[in-house]
Structure formats: structure tokens, C-alpha cells
Amino acid sequence: MKSTIVTIGDEILIGQILDTNSRYISQALNRIGVVVAERTSIGDSAEQIVSTLDRALAQSDIVIITGGLGPTKDDITKHTLSRYFNSELIYNEQVGNFVEQLLSRRGIAFTELNRGQAMVPKCCTVLHNAHGTAPGMWFEHEGKVVVSLPGVPFEMVHLIDDSVVPMLAEHFELKAIVHRTMITSGIPESILAERIASWEDSLPEVLHLAYLPAPNVVRLRLSAYEVEEQSAKALIDSEFEKLRYIIPEAIVGFENATVEELVHRWMTENGKTLSVAESCTGGNIASKFTAMAGASAYFQAGVVSYSNEAKRDILGVNMDDIVRYGAVSETVAIQMAEGVKRVGQSDYAIATTGIAGPTGGSELKPVGTVWIAVSTPKGTFATLKNCGTDRGQVIDRATAYAIKLLYDNL
């Protein structure tokens, strides 16, 4: 079963917002066996919506649309869909009452524009939006399904999970899509490709191999589309098993587990604890761990010691050493890691201190210079990394290197 995802909104085309809806919907559809053939983003234009719908319905069985359902004049998706399906807008009392209640709980008056949000095409099935004022809509047309959802990410997520996914699984006879990703580290992509070339050439036709390179890591993904789930999983497992003999030293793990997820799992399973002291990464490492449910079981403390005084007062870094070696130095990184391990009373600690830029660099320590320290029950050490030239890139890379350095020393 093929699908097309359409996100509507001028704010996407001018780059004012990042389209995260498409990704969420892609993942949800893949999980239930619906192949995403194309994702497209278009403006708030009736003409574009109609031509895109024509094309999407020609190439796929399912079309998921988000956006353009707000109460204001720039939102035209609902009117356009109603005309597209030769329907008319009628007042839906259930939606009207719900929106009125929702607004009254928040102390907001129910206006004529909100009343308009309860007008829905006669031909659609209304999908209850428990978290907002625009309902979802489910259309059936010549054996195909078109779903229109609000663009507010949180409202879309609930509608996809609570309504669209179960309804699609009920409506269509769906097979499975199986993706499994092996994480390798230490072999550059082109060398890796040569080493596994004969394995790749002998893969069964039903399996598709993709290389996904990232700093320090190449992921290998095997995918099987519209298959019987258990046998496809077994087939992929047996193919990956062969790589244990070909690149045994490079296999880090499986699935999309990020390195922080691997650390998270290890800390949880081993009952150990972690603290983090950050200068240039500014809280990014702490937020990666604390974003994961269950982090409170092992994450003790994070300190973003941006100022030298914070390094001294909170972490106990020696101010003379800061003056002598500089805040970006091996000595300071090590003292930060040991300091946060001590104040956080944890078994492990990470510390970063570097120059994120755009200013603050020098010839000796250019922007991107980052000292990363890891403290374990066995001791503390630091390593120097050049993390690029762009502030966001420096923060991201230093974060990745630091978490990887900890992982390698668990």
C-alpha cells in the first residue's frame, strides 16, 4: 500500500518553520506497513492543493495532509477539500460543543471564527481532536483514503496515533515493512563498502541496503517492504550475522539507538550514575540524557559552568590553573569532570570545555577546539578534538564525541 504525505503552509516553503510532521507521519506509516512514496510541501494555494491531490491519488492509495485548518483566512485546506470532493460544509454540533468547552476552560470566548472550525465537509468522517480546535477529517474516494489533519505537531501526533493509524490498519489489508540498522564505527564509508562488497552483492533481492554515514559512524540499514514480518526479520538477522565475521571490530550495536541511548541503557542496567559538566556544549549533553524517560534513575547532576567563577565555585576547578593553562585546556577539562563527579556523587562523569565561536578563537586555540574529559571509577583522562568552525556544529560534534568517549570507556 503506497502513500503520499502532503504538508501545507507558506511558512514551510519560506523556511520559517522546520517540517517535523512529515517525519512523524513517515515513521507511523512505516510501522504499520504503509510505504511512503513521496513527501511534498506546498503553499496555502487552492490550485496547488488540487493539483497535488490529483497526483497523490494517482500514485498512491493513502494521502495524509497536514496544515491549513486554522480559523483564519489564510487557512484554506478545508474549503478546498470540500470542493474537491464535491461536498458542502455543514455545522458539526459535537465539534462545536467541544471547541466551546475547550476554549471556556482556557477562559477564551467562542467566536464566529471558532464556529467556523466546527463546519466540516458533509462527506467526511470527523476525527476527534482532543487537543485543539480543528478536527481531523477522513475522506474515502474510489477505494482510496485522504486524511486531513491540523498542522500543530502535538495535535497531529495524537490524531495519527489515536485515530489514523488504527483506522488505516482496519481499513486496508496491510503487509509489514521491516527496517533494521546496524551501527558500525571506525571504518570510513568507502573502505567499509569495499570490505563488505561481496556480502552486499549476494544479498537476497527482497532486501535493500543503505549506507548512512555520520561523524565517526556508518549505519547500515537493511529494509524489506511489504513482506511477512517474522520471516523478513529472520532473513535480515541472518544477513547481519554474516557481518560479524567480515567486520567484527566495527560493529557497535543495532537499531537506531543513538550512543546516548546505549549509555542510558548501560547505566540503567548496571545501576551506575552519571554527571556532566559542560562549558562549550552549554547543557546540550545533559538535555540529551534527560530527554530520555527513566534518566532520573542514573542522571545525578549537570553543571553548565560557562563562567570561570562557576567552574571554580561549583566544580572546584583551580583558578590558578585556569589562568595558567586557559579555560580550554586538558587540566581544566579533567578538573571539571572530577569536580562534577564529586558534587554529583556519581560513578561516571563527562566534561567539555572549548571554543564554540564565532568569536573567542586564537591561532593556538581556533574556534572548534574542544577538550573532552571522561571520569570513570578507573580514573580520569581528557582528549582534544577539533569540532569544526560553526557554533551549532561545534556544539553538536563535541556533544557526540563526548558521549561516544564515555561509551567507549564503560
Added chain:
Amino acid sequence: MKSTIVTIGDEILIGQILDTNSRYISQALNRIGVVVAERTSIGDSAEQIVSTLDRALAQSDIVIITGGLGPTKDDITKHTLSRYFNSELIYNEQVGNFVEQLLSRRGIAFTELNRGQAMVPKCCTVLHNAHGTAPGMWFEHEGKVVVSLPGVPFEMVHLIDDSVVPMLAEHFELKAIVHRTMITSGIPESILAERIASWEDSLPEVLHLAYLPAPNVVRLRLSAYEVEEQSAKALIDSEFEKLRYIIPEAIVGFENATVEELVHRWMTENGKTLSVAESCTGGNIASKFTAMAGASAYFQAGVVSYSNEAKRDILGVNMDDIVRYGAVSETVAIQMAEGVKRVGQSDYAIATTGIAGPTGGSELKPVGTVWIAVSTPKGTFATLKNCGTDRGQVIDRATAYAIKLLYDNL
């Protein structure tokens, strides 16, 4: 001048990665006056690439493609483009030598696959990629331009900035696109729309109004496409000026400045300093500030005090109060804010303590319960917020509320 952006890669369609390239390219094209008519993401399939190119060239003058230029077999963009333009691949010595140097600096052997990366369609202009092994390619075809770039975001960014943008500005006669966004706060979208309805109805036809609602904030964007820049800017300014008389209490600021950017600007301009103590937001607030260049001028310290001991030892929170009122309480939030203000020696401080979930909630304090405290030179106070039910949502909303609460009290 119209454009279509095409991102290629199965990893986008299955939702394995978030497509950030499209947004970056959209912003870059808008800045030089190129209208983005559509953004589309397709798989690594020659058939799909060809049909998408046909359509993109029919509807636009410029097509920017990213992805599918790696050294491995799943990357087919270059071969497909070469066939599409009836060209042939030839070895480009300059690219070959550069890739060889780049790899040798990183201690990696130059393989047959890397040699393949220096093979480029004879008909294209090569765009030098200083940061990776796949060159960019510029094709001209019946007065239209097709550009193919590697999908690695950092490499794409440099090629867009250093080559594609200046070349497009040189090649085409471009007019300007002007977007200006007013930030309002405190009036719900539907009420706002009613209050400014007659203003909206009398807008000149060249201006397009969009409503962009977000928690606590509605942004109003006025856009003018392919216009003379100075007069369009003046026109937009004069229209926004009228709103000062219609919704004077609601106007927070202009442009896409996030609330953290407004705080950043205020702290910098006023020479004041900030520290942050986070429990449930786990470093997210600190990382929002430290992501901005120049944050080191005012950001003193962040403390992620996840454990009760960290709250006591680093921030000086009274352990008896934690036991009596709970870690998620007004008292603890206030002590955290005052504690981090003291240890960070800063003028202002924010603190959050709450239940991010999915576990840890109770009937009295369900998941989403967050106490937010702000400490200013005038004093410290805390407020209770329900930030939703989903861990990521709780972290995001608590972060937004906390930064807004600080901003309102500067």
C-alpha cells in the same frame, strides 16, 4: 523566479532522519528573491528522480537537489542526472586530487569508490566541495538551472552559501522577497483575527498575511513576493504601524526572534547576567541560551539538579523542605532559583522543577506538573504550570513558559 527543492533518500521517506536541508535551502533562496513553489522528498529511485525532475522543470526555473551522491551503490543521483541530460561521466582530475588529499589528511586510503566520486557528468559545471568527497554539480538546460548537492548538511550549507547563491544571483535577474513577522502575545488567534479583521481586509493586494500560532504567542507575517525591496519594506512597516493603534498591548516584538533571543538581546544590551537551575527541563533551557553566539557575555552557570542531593549540595536547597513539600514544589523552585543566582553570581535566574513523565506522577501532582521560579534583583517568585502529558512536550513547554516568565519580568 520559481524553484523546486528535491531531497533524495529512502532514509527521509521512512522517517529515519529529519530533512533539515530543505529548510536551509528555502531560507537561502527566499533571501535572494527566488520563490520556492514546492519541496519534495523522494526515494533513491531513478524512475522517481526522472519524473520529479520533469515536473520540477515544468513548474519552475530552478531545481535544487540534495542527496544520493555518496560513494556506495545505493547512491544513484549522479548517474541518473548524467543520463537525464544525455551526458557521460568523465574523470575530473581536480576533484580526484582534492578527495585524495582530504582523505590522506584524515589517514584514509583513496579507493576505487572514491575515484568514482571524481567522475562527473561532462555537461555540468563542478562546484567545489571543500568539506567532503562529493562535488556539487550545476546543470543548465533550456534556460533553466538544476543544481545537485551532497545531502550531508554541513557540506550542503557551504555549497549553497559559497557557490549556489552567488551563482544564481549572477545568472538570473532576481527581484526581492520580503517577509516581516510581528510577534503578539496574550490574545488567542481567533480573537486576534476578529480584532484586526478590518485592517486585514484593507491590506494592499501585494501583501500576504499569515497567522502563525504557538503556545502563548501568535506571529503575524506579512510577505511580498518578487517586488522592489525598499518600497515593499516601507509598505509592510506602514501596515504594521497601524496595528500599534489596534492591538497596542499585544505587540511583543518583530521578526522571528524567539523569546530566548529577546532575552539574549536584553541581557547583552543591559550588561546583566543569567543563571539557570533545571530539574525537569534537564539542560534544555541552558542549551537554548548557549546555542546563541555571544551567550558567554551574560550566561554564568546552569545547574541540572536532577537528584535531591544535587539540589542540596550545589544549590543549597534545604533537604527538610524537599522532604516536607516534595522536590516539585513552590518552595524548592524558589530555593533553586535563588541558589543558582547565588552560585552563578548573576542578576537573574530561572529554575524549573516538575514531573516530565512518563512515570513519577501522582493524583496530586500528575505528569506535566511544573513549578517555575524566576529570580530578579527585585525578588523571587514561582508559578505553577501544567505542561502536558508527553515527556518531550513537558520539557518543551516548561522551557517556553520559563523563558517567557523571565522575559516578562526583565
